Amino acid sequence: MKTHMKSLLAGLLLPGLLFAGAAAAADYKDRSVKFAFQNVKEHPQGQGAQKFAEIVEAKSGGKIKVKLFPGGTLGGDVQTVSALQGGIVEMSVMNAGILVSQAKEFALVDLPFLFNSATEADALLDGPVGEQLMAKLPEKGLVGLGFWDLGFRNLTNNRRPVKTAADIAGLKIRVIQTPIYIDIFKALGANPVPLAFPELYSALETGTVDGQENPAKTIELTKFNEVQKYMTITRHIYNPQSLIISKKFWDTLNSDEKALFQSAAAEATVFQRKLSREQEADALASLKAKGMTIDELPADELGKIREKVKPVVDKYKAEIGDALVTQAYATIEKKRASN
Numbered sequence: 108m109k110t111h112m113k114s115l116l117a118g119l120l121l122p123g124l125l126f127a128g129a130a131a132a133a134d135y136k137d138r139s140v141k142f143a144f145q146n147v148k149e150h151p152q153g154q155g156a157q158k159f160a161e162i163v164e165a166k167s168g169g170k171i172k173v174k175l176f177p178g179g180t181l182g183g184d185v186q187t188v189s190a191l192q193g194g195i196v197e198m199s200v201m202n203a204g205i206l207v208s209q210a211k212e213f214a215l216v217d218l219p220f221l222f223n224s225a226t227e228a229d230a231l232l233d234g235p236v237g238e239q240l241m242a243k244l245p246e247k248g249l250v251g252l253g254f255w256d257l258g259f260r261n262l263t264n265n266r267r268p269v270k271t272a273a274d275i276a277g278l279k280i281r282v283i284q285t286p287i288y289i290d291i292f293k294a295l296g297a298n299p300v301p302l303a304f305p306e307l308y309s310a311l312e313t314g315t316v317d318g319q320e321n322p323a324k325t326i327e328l329t330k331f332n333e334v335q336k337y338m339t340i341t342r343h344i345y346n347p348q349s350l351i352i353s354k355k356f357w358d359t360l361n362s363d364e365k366a367l368f369q370s371a372a373a374e375a376t377v378f379q380r381k382l383s384r385e386q387e388a389d390a391l392a393s394l395k396a397k398g399m400t401i402d403e404l405p406a407d408e409l410g411k412i413r414e415k416v417k418p419v420v421d422k423y424k425a426e427i428g429d430a431l432v433t434q435a436y437a438t439i440e441k442k443r444a445s446n
Contacts, residue, residue, distance in 0.1 A: 270339075
């Protein structure tokens with residue numbers, strides 16, 4: 108029995124010892140990493156960041172510690188990009204389309220109604236198109252480590268139910284601080300107001316804006332249901348998130364540390380995407396239970412929205428460039444055909 112217990116303990120301890128041995132053999136320096144993002148820590152974005160932090164700390168034998176700054180505590184996305192470029196903040200995760208200010212090609216992921224499903228986005232972003240987008244970042248002081256999931260965006264407002272495309276007209280809608288969102292909501296007859304995410308709840312509460320658009324889980328966890336009565340399922344844009352690191356910081360890492368960050372990012376990406384997608388239906392049910400009126404647009408009304416935003420799609424396709432757009436659509440069509 109004693110011999111059996113010793114071998115059992117050895118079997119349990121050996122993987123841990125090997126793991127610790129691998130960490131000891133690799134060249135990891137004592138480092139502290141600030142990881143800033145906009146959503147609360149309970150959000151799939153925050154949970155993905157937590158998973159990444161845990162992996163890095165465990166695999167580095169506790170030498171590299173990743174400290175999370177959720178809820179926009181270090182500023183909005185635009186400020187965070189500047190902080191990354193300056194090396195003041197080491198890491199972030201944000202809507203990939205926000206990086207259009209760094210490389211025009213990132214407008215691709217914000218083309219309305221580009222994706223029918225999240226798996227189509229994975230096929231695009233985990234392949235050559237995603238690689239091409241990430242390759243634009245180093246010259247802008249950023250390094251891409253992967254693409255996470257935020258989900259499909261839906262419209263909320265506090266003035267009236269939106270049951271037709273025409274109902275959007277005249278609403279003052281907060282949008283992300285990128286040009287394509289402004290153009291989309293202008294095309295729909297709304298008054299778009301670009302605003303940093305940390306300022307949004309207050310703007311809704313005071314009536315500075317009538318509404319906003321975000322995925323269901325973001326709406327639920329940011330408690331927008333407290334200041335928004337009506338929600339409409341539009342799924343007008345799917346948001347992949349760019350997991351990015353400051354190039355200034357990246358360049359200080361040795362090859363072992365870079366490999367660690369890349370493997371941790373890959374592992375956290377699988378975890379984060381799965382979590383985010385599992386929670387969408389629950390978030391809608393929760394918002395309904397909390398008193399939000401939730402409408403789904405009929406197919407013909409959704410078709411009218413697609414028609415209204417078509418000139419916006421055409422404008423940004425031209426800016427992105429024919430070669431990348433053609434490659435993107437071909438990749439998505441191939442994925443659809445395989446389903």
